Amino acid sequence: MTEALDGAPRAAEPDPQRPRSRIPAAEVRRRVLDVAMERVEGIGLTIGFEHIVMDDLIREAGVPRSSTYRLWDSKEAFVTELLIEIARETSNKLTDDETLELSERILLDHVDRLADARERQQVLYEVIRVALEHNYRAVIDSVAWQSYVGLSATLLSHLDWPARVEIERALLSGSAEFVERMAEFHRQFSAVLGYRLRPEWDGDYRPYATVISAVVEGLGLRHLGNPAIVDARYRGPATITSDDAEWALPAIALLAVFERFLEPDPDYDAAAVIASLKQRAGQEPEA
Incomplete structure (x- = not known):
């Protein structure tokens, strides 16, 4: 903590050089899958999965791209896990x-x-x-x-x-x-x-x-x-x-x-x- 001009304590300014806390892999997985599930629930599932765009999902989920691709190295791998999730929920x-x-x-x-x-x-x-x-x-x-x-x-x-x-x-x-x-x-x-x-x-x-x-x-x-x-x-x-x-x-x-x-x-x-x-x-x- 630092002091303001009036002597009151003030929160320290964030250090721009300090790395942001890393999002756990489990949370990255859950966030991206949740966004994809919301999209499927909104417009349905298409056979070709054209509506599943990984970069859009990553941006909407607010997770690092690198962390996401460590979990799924391809769109096909992600779609497979998404389909398993849909299969559990849909019925x-x-x-x-x-x-x-x-x-x-x-x-x-x-x-x-x-x-x-x-x-x-x-x-x-x-x-x-x-x-x-x-x-x-x-x-x-x-x-x-x-x-x-x-x-x-x-x-x-x-x-x-x-x-x-x-x-x-x-x-x-x-x-x-x-x-x-x-x-x-x-x-x-x-x-x-x-x-x-x-x-x-x-x-x-x-x-x-x-x-x-x-x-x-x-x-x-x-x-x-x-x-x-x-x-x-x-x-x-x-x-x-x-x-x-x-x-x-x-x-x-x-x-x-x-x-x-x-x-x-x-x-x-x-x-x-x-x-x-x-x-x-x-x-x-x-x-």
Whole structure:
């Protein structure tokens, strides 16, 4: 410390000859990868990685160029690590929380109709009709899904890539976690609506969740080439809100999957389910 003219202590002036503190390699790696991930999340992943310019990333991350190239000696090496990072993160971001909330809202709006088997089925149809179309739109419009598709296309176009196995392993891990979460959601949701898996599935909701996810993603790809068919409206079964409801193709596909995997639960306790839902919603159950 030095003194100012008034005698008060003053911080010493920085010495221009003194080298700045070195950024640890782990922090350099994290900063550059974070900047690249933000860019991918903003505009998606392109197969040729033209939007990945190392010097731009280095400048935005505020790290030394020399330190960065000690970590990755080429753009290809960096892209490989970035793809592993994307593979870990992308599948986890495919969950559409808005659809889950929408499904619950439809349930709560018609909670008293769950007491009757026919009306309960129509509530189920309304959830599938409305929520699945919302999920389909949300997924195909999301950067996470577009990056997932781009990453899958990248792997297919680089069959002899040395890093392929590691990227696939990271993608598999993220996908497995996603399927587990969705399987648990479908288990709870089907139980609330009085359905259970057919005996041949041994209580395992993962195949069901996997098929639903594949239907949504597959129609998302088909939408690119046949939007008129995929986006059209079709006649479907009556729901709790309409006797002549219009259905989107993804919802019709899910209904077909649902009917193959699930069946009515003979032990369903409608009164207990209704009371539980009302309690969760802060409503007074009927006496």
